[in-house]
Amino acid sequence: MRKLDYTTIFFAIMGSFLVLFIFIPIINLITSSDAGSIISNLQDSQVISSIFVSVYSALFATVIALLFGVPLAYILARHDFKGKGFIESIIDVPIVIPHTVVGIALLLVFTSNGIIGAPLSKLGLTFTDAIPGIVIAMLFVSSSFVVNSSREGFESIDPRMEKVARTLGAGTLRTFYSISLPLALRSIVVGSVMCWARSVSEFGAVIILAYYPLVAPTLIYQKFVNYGLDNATPVAVILISICLAIFILVRVLMRGWRTYDKN
Amino acid sequence: MIKIENLSKDWKKFKIDNISLEINDNEYFVFLGPSGSGKTMLLELIAGMWSPDSGKVYMNNTNVTYLPPEKRGVGFVYQNYMLFPHKTVFENIAFGLTLRKKEKQQIKIEVEELMNLFGISELSDRLPRTLSGGEQQRTALARALIIHPKVLLMDEPLSALDRKTREELIQEFRRIHKKFDITIIQVTHNFDEALQLADRIAILKKGKISQVGTTDEIFRHPKDKFVADFVGSENIINGIAKEGIDGLTIVDTGNIKIESSQKKIGDVHLTIRPEDITLSNENIVTSARNVFKGYIKEIYDLGTIIKLTVDVGEQLILVLTRKSFSDLELNIGKEIYIYFKATAVNLF
Numbered sequence: 001m002r003k004l005d006y007t008t009i010f011f012a013i014m015g016s017f018l019v020l021f022i023f024i025p026i027i028n029l030i031t032s033s034d035a036g037s038i039i040s041n042l043q044d045s046q047v048i049s050s051i052f053v054s055v056y057s058a059l060f061a062t063v064i065a066l067l068f069g070v071p072l073a074y075i076l077a078r079h080d081f082k083g084k085g086f087i088e089s090i091i092d093v094p095i096v097i098p099h100t101v102v103g104i105a106l107l108l109v110f111t112s113n114g115i116i117g118a119p120l121s122k123l124g125l126t127f128t129d130a131i132p133g134i135v136i137a138m139l140f141v142s143s144s145f146v147v148n149s150s151r152e153g154f155e156s157i158d159p160r161m162e163k164v165a166r167t168l169g170a171g172t173l174r175t176f177y178s179i180s181l182p183l184a185l186r187s188i189v190v191g192s193v194m195c196w197a198r199s200v201s202e203f204g205a206v207i208i209l210a211y212y213p214l215v216a217p218t219l220i221y222q223k224f225v226n227y228g229l230d231n232a233t234p235v236a237v238i239l240i241s242i243c244l245a246i247f248i249l250v251r252v253l254m255r256g257w258r259t260y261d262k263n
Numbered sequence: 264m265i266k267i268e269n270l271s272k273d274w275k276k277f278k279i280d281n282i283s284l285e286i287n288d289n290e291y292f293v294f295l296g297p298s299g300s301g302k303t304m305l306l307e308l309i310a311g312m313w314s315p316d317s318g319k320v321y322m323n324n325t326n327v328t329y330l331p332p333e334k335r336g337v338g339f340v341y342q343n344y345m346l347f348p349h350k351t352v353f354e355n356i357a358f359g360l361t362l363r364k365k366e367k368q369q370i371k372i373e374v375e376e377l378m379n380l381f382g383i384s385e386l387s388d389r390l391p392r393t394l395s396g397g398e399q400q401r402t403a404l405a406r407a408l409i410i411h412p413k414v415l416l417m418d419e420p421l422s423a424l425d426r427k428t429r430e431e432l433i434q435e436f437r438r439i440h441k442k443f444d445i446t447i448i449q450v451t452h453n454f455d456e457a458l459q460l461a462d463r464i465a466i467l468k469k470g471k472i473s474q475v476g477t478t479d480e481i482f483r484h485p486k487d488k489f490v491a492d493f494v495g496s497e498n499i500i501n502g503i504a505k506e507g508i509d510g511l512t513i514v515d516t517g518n519i520k521i522e523s524s525q526k527k528i529g530d531v532h533l534t535i536r537p538e539d540i541t542l543s544n545e546n547i548v549t550s551a552r553n554v555f556k557g558y559i560k561e562i563y564d565l566g567t568i569i570k571l572t573v574d575v576g577e578q579l580i581l582v583l584t585r586k587s588f589s590d591l592e593l594n595i596g597k598e599i600y601i602y603f604k605a606t607a608v609n610l611f
Contacts (some may be wrong), residue, residue, distance in 0.1 A: 160345050163312045166332035167339040168359035168410060182349050 026240065033237045041234040050219040051239065057131055057215065058199030061138035062146070065195050069146035070188060074180065076147070077154035091144045102140055103208025110136060110209070133210035138199035145194040153187025154180060186257050193250045197243060264288055265414065265446065270308060270318030277304045278470035281318070286448060286463075291440050293457040294450045296467030297493070302450045305467070306416050309448065311335045322414070338407030338445075342419035344399040346391035352378070352402050353387045359410040377405040381435070397428035401435070408443060415439070417449040421456055433459050454494050458482065466490050484525075484609045488532055491611070496534040497580040504531045504610060511552065511605050518576035522552040523608035531610045537570070539607035540581035543600050544591060551602035559597050573601055 041047050076088065094102060110117040110127040117127055127133035157180055165175040181188075203217035211218060216239045224232035265286040272279045279301045286292045294302040307313055309320060311332035319328045327335055346355050353374055360370045378384040381401040391399055400420060407415060420436075421429045437460070440447055451457055457464050457478065464481050466473040466489075474486040485491035491499050500516050504527045507513035512523045514533050521533060546554065557575030569588040573579055579601065583591070593599070 158343070158345060160341050160343075161347065163307070163310070163332065164339055164341065164345045164406075165347070165358070166312070167310055167335070167337055168406070169333045169336075169362040170358075171331070171333050174362070179347055183347075 026244075029233070029240060030237055033234045037234045038237060041238060046214070047216075047219065047235055047238070050214040050216045050235075051242065053131065053134065053213050054200050054216040054239075055242070057134040058138055058196050058202075060131075060135045061142060061199045062192050062196045064135070064139055065143040065146040066188070066192060069143055069191075070150050073147050073150035074154050074176065077151045078159065091147050094141050094144060099141060099202065099204025100208060103137060103205035106133075106136060106140060106205065107209055127209060129210045129212050131210075131213065134206050134213070134215060137205035137209045138202050141202050141205055142195045142198035145198060146188070146191040149191025149194065150184060150188045153184030153191075156187070157183045186254065189250075190254065193246070197247065200239075200243060264321075264323060265309065265448075266321040266324075267305075267309070268319040268321070270305075270315050270320065272304060272308060272313055272315045274304070274313070277301055279304055279308065279315070280470035282470070282472055284465060284472065284475065286446060288446055289440075289444060290446055291460055291462045292446070292448045293461035293464045294448065294467055295452070295454060295457045295464050295493070297452055299469075300467040301470040302452075302467045303418050304470075306418055306448060306450050309414075310337050310339050310416050336410065336412050336414075338410065338412035338415040340400070340403045340407050340415070340417040340420050342422050344391070344396075344403040344423075346399055346402055346406070348391050351388050351390060352383060352394070355391065355402055356405045356409055358406060363410075373409060374405075377409055381405050395428075396424045397431065400424065400428075400432060404435070404439065408439065408445075411443070412445065414446045414448065415443075417447065419450055419452070421451070422453070429456075436460060466493060483536070485534060485611065487611055491532065491534050491609075496609075497537055498533075498535040498540075500533050500577055502531060502533060504528055512610065514608075514610070516577055519555060521608055522605045523610050524605040525608070525610040527610040534609045534611075535579065535603055535607055537579075537581045540579060540601050540603045542571070542573070542581060542583065542591065542593075543602065546600050549602050550604070552605040553603050553608070555601050557599065557601065559593055559595055559599060562593070562595060573599065575601060 072087075072091075076084065097105075107128070108114055110120075110133065112118060112121040112126060112128070120127075125132055127136060161183075162175050162179055165179045166172070170178065201217065203215075203221065206215055207218050207221075214222070216235065220232050220235050220239065223235060265284075267282055267284040267286075270279055270282045276299070282305065294305060296302045304313065308315055311327065311330055311334075314329060319326055321327065322335065332339075346352075347358065350358070356374045356377060357370050360373060365373075375384065378387060381404065383398060383401050383405070386394060386398060386402070391402070394402065400423075404420075417436075421432055424432065433456070436447070436449075439445065449456075449460065461478050463475065463477055465475045466481065468489050474481055474490050476484075481490065482494055485494055485496055488499065500514075500521075502514040502516040502521070504512050504514045504523075506528065507522055510524075510526075512526055512528075514521045514523060514531060516533075523533060541549075541551075546556070555575035557573045559571055560574045560578065561572040563570040567585060569583045569585060571581055571583065571593070573581065581601065583593075591599075
């Protein structure tokens with residue numbers, strides 16, 4: 001066996017701190033609740049509906065992020081233009097804004113008399129204390145995952161490959177969906193899963209826009225404040241299990257995904 | 264015929280500067296130049312991948328300057344093949360036909376015909392990353408040729424390949440050129456490739472054309488020092504030219520006087536191809552106008568040939584076959600005579 005040098009050993013010890021710091025609380029949480037309380041919580045319609053609202057809204061937010069994020073990602077990957085840095089910053093800004101602040105910012109615009117909320121409320125679309133409010137809160141904080149990951153995917157494709165497709169008779173749109181999109185799909189899927197997971201976990205922005213209908217993180221918070229730790233834990237375990245299951249599933253799928261590494 | 268008129272494009276560090284050029288039907292044309300000379304950009308401008316800042320491109324007397332690549336019907340082959348990695352060899356080659364909505368059976372027939380031609384039939388279902396460089400380049404060629412383009416553009420198609428594969432593909436290119444009745448424009452930085460393939464060559468330097476001509480013209484009569492250096496003229500000497508006898512020009516290099524059949528007066532460069540110089544142990548009588556006595560300064564063994572540096576006042580490089588090298592019993596410091604004709608001396 002290769003003999004390890006002291007630097008590697010030292011760095012490995014330092015590095016394992018973070019790994020354990022993340023790993024221990026998660027494992028402890030999952031094992032801390034007894035099966036009985038988890039099962040009774042699973043039969044609680046409030047718990048089930050809050051998890052459903054979370055998963056469903058997050059999915060919706062992800063679809064919207066994909067619909068608008070992928071074209072943006074492609075433009076950012078392929079074109080240089082004035083103001084590009086500004087657009088990139090705007091996409092990344094939600095990462096640095098406190099989420100309660102995001103909630104307030106969105107609330108001001110999307111209430112029934114806000115500049116976007118007012119016209120939309122005339123169409124029957126309300127955001128405060130409604131699913132659309134949850135969706136936009138999620139979309140705001142997590143769409144950058146789709147944009148940035150898709151963009152990386154597009155950037156890894158040699159533009160000359162697209163040029164060859166053009167010379168063979170494919171127009172720009174045809175080239176996009178027969179060459180660029182399939183080759184970037186892996187990155188787009190990764191970005192989507194990150195976006196979805198980030199949406200499910202969103203709490204701060206959601207409670208300000210829409211305390212009700214309850215999303216799972218809000219329910220956990222409510223149970224914790226009103227009934228204490230013992231009551232909140234089983235719901236937390238259920239939520240984290242769902243998230244981890246999907247995370248692992250996607251990882252496994254990704255491993256089997258054909259990669260087309262460059263020559 | 265392809266006609267390029269005052270074409271200019273400036274993009275990042277790449278530049279095409281007011282280039283005009285005509286390429287004939289069925290010609291094998293080579294853009295030769297060092298990296299950064301703009302040769303790839305010129306090729307991509309012909310393919311329609313860029314819009315020029317100014318100037319025009321005509322194909323068969325039609326102005327195609329603003330026609331997108333998919334409407335130009337040119338084939339394109341890149342150095343790194345640019346095969347679609349998620350498609351099999353068959354699907355890669357079929358791509359152009361699929362776009363043209365041909366019937367599946369017809370596509371199959373045409374693709375198989377081309378795969379046979381390039382000897383890649385057994386690779387049909389393989390993905391590009393499992394192929395060797397030569398196989399990938401053959402696939403890329405087949406993919407470009409399946410749409411029967413009138414013009415095939417190739418950007419450094421041989422640079423990523425090993426020597427043996429390169430030789431094979433050079434034969435392949437010749438065959439394609441004959442068989443497909445096609446105009447080929449190839450970009451390369453390798454003069455030997457150009458020599459073996461080109462009907463005509465354009466030498467590019469910093470986005471401008473330094474010289475256009477047949478292979479022989481460029482090889483024997485480089486127009487300036489840049490071209491001479493680039494085509495590997497090893498004997499480049501400065502001198503002052505004045506009129507000599509018999510309609511010849513005499514160039515005084517400061518050390519020796521060399522006669523040339525070309526007419527030039529004043530400060531000149533002269534080049535002599537190493538293979539145009541003969542060497543002898545004695546001062547024999549020949550028709551060559553230039554005879555100099557000197558000694559051997561350096562000997563480089565290049566395997567099949569031997570390269571010598573001789574000092575005759577100026578240092579000149581010449582090449583010998585291994586056989587004549589040993590017949591002449593040469594060694595460093597040995598006194599010898601060299602001869603070359605006045606017609607072998609190129610002036611610029």
